[in-house]
Amino acid sequence: MRARKLKHRDERLLACDNIITDEFSSDPPSLVPAELFPDYSKFRLEIGCGKGGFVRGEAISHPDTAYIAVELITDVIVQAAERTPKEEYKNVVFLNTNASRLDxxxxxxSFERIHINFCDPWPKKRNAKRRLTCRTFLSLFRPLLSDGGCIAFKTDNADLFEYSLPEFEAAGYRTEKVTRDLHSSEYYGCDTETEYEKAFSEKGTPICRLEAYPSR
Ligand SMILES: C[S@@+](CC[C@H](N)C(=O)[O-])C[C@H]1O[C@@H](n2cnc3c(N)ncnc32)[C@H](O)[C@@H]1O
Known part of the structure; x- marks a missing residue:
């Protein structure tokens, strides 16, 4: 069943002063984080931000860092942006685009850290290329990291996690701080709980997490 379109979506999108949309035209816009945030020098990216709970938490706990939160679905990013008023969250901008265009x-x-949280697992093999942690996406994201930067990846899906580990390696990363039960590990609390994380951990599903650093 198709999700119902968000009520007054287009008016609400226009009313948000914290969303950049590339309108999925053939030429995506060129964006420079330091130009979007002239008062900041540290930049992080979240890919697939959903309704923005994670980026709001991170923006508060890292007030010296500016965040760009990417989301494919316009209905979803409008709700994220409405919950993240610019006056309160000066260090957050939302970008409505497909992750495949980020390079x-x-x-x-551009970024000292890229967060991928609870991305869609696309369990069928024929859809593997849609997974944000397949080697093609990971290779595309790698140049976006600054020296010493990393991708931080969290998921509730154990199969996706096991699939992703060799994908990171194949895309030229080494993985660190690997845990298959974040909430019982020494890394618990290292970043904000996402909406999906809260829902899955309340059901008792262990959360997997890793950090991946470019190795070449
Ligand atoms: C399962 S939700 C998780 C939302 C949030 N990260 C959380 O943990 O609560 C995955 C989100 O990623 C978005 N997404 C999926 N593929 C994407 C892509 N290629 N580019 C940008 N966003 C994408 C989806 O629209 C969805 O909102």
């Missing part, structure tokens, strides 16, 4: 939007070395 054309941002210059190399």
């Amino acid at each position: 054309r939007i941002f210059p190399a070395g």
